[in-house]
Amino acid sequence: MSEQILEHPFAMTGPARDIALSDMYSAYRDDMPRLADEALAIEIKRDILDLLRTSELIDFATHCPSGWPATHCMHFCTVEGPESRPIIYLSTKKTTRKVANIRADPRVSLALYRGFGFEERRKTRATQLQAVCTVIDDGEEFEFALDEMRRKEGYGFTALLDLEGQAMLRAEPVFALWQDNMRRPQRVTVDYRGAIAAQAA
Numbered sequence: 001m002s003e004q005i006l007e008h009p010f011a012m013t014g015p016a017r018d019i020a021l022s023d024m025y026s027a028y029r030d031d032m033p034r035l036a037d038e039a040l041a042i043e044i045k046r047d048i049l050d051l052l053r054t055s056e057l058i059d060f061a062t063h064c065p066s067g068w069p070a071t072h073c074m075h076f077c078t079v080e081g082p083e084s085r086p087i088i089y090l091s092t093k094k095t096t097r098k099v100a101n102i103r104a105d106p107r108v109s110l111a112l113y114r115g116f117g118f119e120e121r122r123k124t125r126a127t128q129l130q131a132v133c134t135v136i137d138d139g140e141e142f143e144f145a146l147d148e149m150r151r152k153e154g155y156g157f158t159a160l161l162d163l164e165g166q167a168m169l170r171a172e173p174v175f176a177l178w179q180d181n182m183r184r185p186q187r188v189t190v191d192y193r194g195a196i197a198a199q200a201a
Helices: 014-020 038-053 097-104 139-151 156-160 193-200
Strands: 057-063 069-080 086-092 107-114 125-135 167-180 187-191
Touching (some): 038 069, 038 107, 038 167, 038 187, 057 086, 057 097, 069 139, 086 125, 086 139, 097 125, 107 167, 139 156
Antiparallel strands (some): 057 069, 057 107, 086 167, 107 125, 125 167, 167 187
């Protein structure tokens, strides 16, 4: 997997950016872990990238027109964007529910959990991501994401799949809830909106 920082030329569209920069945090301020201060956020963003890069599968939830959430377990790859913001690429068949759901509502959630059993529970690390997702229509970005997916460590099996014929998704986190049982506080919230706003400027 590439370690270079992607100066993310494939920026989200204006409507998706408006959703990303909306103040979704304030409605849940009392129910979510406190926002990490700047110094802690820098460190945690690196930890989140590391967890994403070294995980095979991620839980990915979309919003159905009926109002019910739909959760999917998916293969994915991660590229580092400006200010350590993860850019997550996922592939799926073009006719799946998730593609239709994302085109109707780009707000998605993703979750990763790395546990070690009860005896070693202090090693647990996990993240929940609120993100804006785009179905990639740009051919250059599609090829970039395809190459990153196939170069990910442990993803040799993708050479046997017809990824060229599938849809490619880009999920860009807006907030992350981070849990590290070795750290105090164990749970904090990371806000990525500053990096999104800077990219749009």
